[in-house]
Amino acid sequence: MLSIENYLSPIIRNIDSSLRFELDEADIVYIDKVRQLKLDLINNRVKLKDVDIVRLDIAESWLRSFQEYHVDMQDCSKAPALNQKAFSKRVSEKEKLLKAAEPYIEQLESIAANTHCFIMLTDEQGVILRVVEGDFQEAKNTNTQLQLLPGGVWTEATVGTCSHALSIFLQCPTQVCGSEHYCESFSHSSCSSAPIFNANGGLEGVLSIASPYIQRQSSHSLGLVVSTAWAIQNEIQLLGKNRLYAIPAQERSPNHSEAQFKFKEILGESAAMLTTIDNARKFARIEANILIQGESGTGKEVFAQSIHNESRPRGPFVAENCAAIPRTLIESELFGYEGGSFTGAERQGRIGKIEQANGGTLFLDEIGDMPLELQAVLLRVIEEKKVKRVGGNRSIPVDFRLITATNKDLLKLTRNNQFREDLYYRIATFKICIPPLRERGGDILHLAEHYIKLYAQKQKIRVPSLSKTAKYMLLKYDWPGNVRQLQNAVLYAVTMAKNGQIRPEDFPSEIVLENTQANNPKAQPLTSGKVDDCGKDKITSINELEKVAIERALQQTNNNIRIASELLGMSKSTLYRKIKEYDLFLKN
Numbered sequence: 001m002l003s004i005e006n007y008l009s010p011i012i013r014n015i016d017s018s019l020r021f022e023l024d025e026a027d028i029v030y031i032d033k034v035r036q037l038k039l040d041l042i043n044n045r046v047k048l049k050d051v052d053i054v055r056l057d058i059a060e061s062w063l064r065s066f067q068e069y070h071v072d073m074q075d076c077s078k079a080p081a082l083n084q085k086a087f088s089k090r091v092s093e094k095e096k097l098l099k100a101a102e103p104y105i106e107q108l109e110s111i112a113a114n115t116h117c118f119i120m121l122t123d124e125q126g127v128i129l130r131v132v133e134g135d136f137q138e139a140k141n142t143n144t145q146l147q148l149l150p151g152g153v154w155t156e157a158t159v160g161t162c163s164h165a166l167s168i169f170l171q172c173p174t175q176v177c178g179s180e181h182y183c184e185s186f187s188h189s190s191c192s193s194a195p196i197f198n199a200n201g202g203l204e205g206v207l208s209i210a211s212p213y214i215q216r217q218s219s220h221s222l223g224l225v226v227s228t229a230w231a232i233q234n235e236i237q238l239l240g241k242n243r244l245y246a247i248p249a250q251e252r253s254p255n256h257s258e259a260q261f262k263f264k265e266i267l268g269e270s271a272a273m274l275t276t277i278d279n280a281r282k283f284a285r286i287e288a289n290i291l292i293q294g295e296s297g298t299g300k301e302v303f304a305q306s307i308h309n310e311s312r313p314r315g316p317f318v319a320e321n322c323a324a325i326p327r328t329l330i331e332s333e334l335f336g337y338e339g340g341s342f343t344g345a346e347r348q349g350r351i352g353k354i355e356q357a358n359g360g361t362l363f364l365d366e367i368g369d370m371p372l373e374l375q376a377v378l379l380r381v382i383e384e385k386k387v388k389r390v391g392g393n394r395s396i397p398v399d400f401r402l403i404t405a406t407n408k409d410l411l412k413l414t415r416n417n418q419f420r421e422d423l424y425y426r427i428a429t430f431k432i433c434i435p436p437l438r439e440r441g442g443d444i445l446h447l448a449e450h451y452i453k454l455y456a457q458k459q460k461i462r463v464p465s466l467s468k469t470a471k472y473m474l475l476k477y478d479w480p481g482n483v484r485q486l487q488n489a490v491l492y493a494v495t496m497a498k499n500g501q502i503r504p505e506d507f508p509s510e511i512v513l514e515n516t517q518a519n520n521p522k523a524q525p526l527t528s529g530k531v532d533d534c535g536k537d538k539i540t541s542i543n544e545l546e547k548v549a550i551e552r553a554l555q556q557t558n559n560n561i562r563i564a565s566e567l568l569g570m571s572k573s574t575l576y577r578k579i580k581e582y583d584l585f586l587k588n
């Protein structure tokens, strides 16, 4: 994969700001030049080899739209649409994609809401599956006019060059703006798209951030859509594995396990993590129920998989998220059901997750969300090691290791009668508390460097280095979403990095802003200019970052100057000098 620069529309590079609302004279001249070039190219007045002001991919797509598909540039304001039946079929075929994408689309919706953008998800054939405009009324109006609605078929063959169609064709991210679109109807619009691939490397769909305005698109929109598409892709690949979880144990090859993680693959060198890993290894060797506690994204499932691989590697690993399934379905999901026991049930019945886990491990995530009435049933299953399917009388013996996880305070829930105390003591024979990332000191940088390398290699780009200021910023940030948030932030930064270096402004805005405005109201956001040549206010904010990073490093290393200086990437003597400068020993 090439650097992000190669996918950006030159129109956007000309505009060079996502915040301006008006195009200026130079932008308009440029957009007109692109339009003229398009006309000259399709009318044979210019040769493909002489195309200079647009990317070759765009010019080739114009030619395909004209010569192969005969799309009418002036009159393609309405794309065709699937009928209701065909669309419903498509939706059910793309259930996995839709399910994986939904939480990310919701997250993007809140970000896009104020930016005059909307979000669109299409399948690999250009059929629009989801369009989310939020309260953006103008987008709703234009989209209805253009048939940019679920069921609409937007491909090069139907509407000519457009961003997601090009992403489908090229199988890589792309941004198309204004007159780069083939049709005149879209000459004011802009769109950034990124492909989503399934576990077999096949194209599953395309995610886009689009706007009826050219100037609402930026390099950040492309960065955002790339990293979100990547996150959805990971989710889909996991769902693919979850599907395998449903294969009954007896149908699996004996040494086949779906749990990927092993203890040796858990990243973390901080004292807090080493102790946690050590305890977990010990617990894994004893057949007892384990409760894993930790904030979201700290790696609870990573630990559950590692325990499984240490203790029951030949059995199935069956994971269920109690918060992700509707209350009405949890019971049949977990315990299974006998044929015809309720409306909508499969005729031959279905085995539940507990039976599927026979011989292996049952991992119940978000156990705090399990409805009280089912807690009683689960308790009985744990005590008797037998399960009764919904609508059945047979008691089926089951042998599974139970690992549960939660990010809630379960003891508090028991005090409030929201969680059964007897169940709590049953599932929490051993407890593993995974520390939040902000308490793991140097792990933040180790993990960041690890993911930078990983994502750069996947994108086939040179591994960028982390600037010193970016390191300080990462050490100082609180990471409420823990390792998962760090992964996404690093992916974003790797995508945005320029000249082989990641600077603070390459990270998502919530991290940059938190590190400047929230903690230092006088400081300028680091995104507003280059850090290296910034003004006095920005120097203050960088000093502030440095000071907090040093404080944290000292705190996390128990004032061990050697380790802290390694962590901070400075010599011991510089660290001593800075400690004095910032008056830090006095505070300790």
Ligand SMILES: Nc1ncnc2c1ncn2[C@@H]1O[C@H](COP(=O)(O)OP(=O)(O)OP(=O)(O)O)[C@@H](O)[C@H]1O
Binding pocket: 265, 266, 267, 268, 294, 295, 296, 297, 298, 299, 300, 301, 302, 303, 365, 407, 483, 484, 487
């Ligand atoms: N110590 C670690 N080493 C390597 N990868 C990790 C580690 N901790 C977390 N991850 C990665 O972070 C992501 C989140 O981990 P995981 O799903 O296990 O978190 P979780 O605590 O179960 O989250 P949630 O509570 O939201 O379900 C995964 O992609 C996982 O691979």
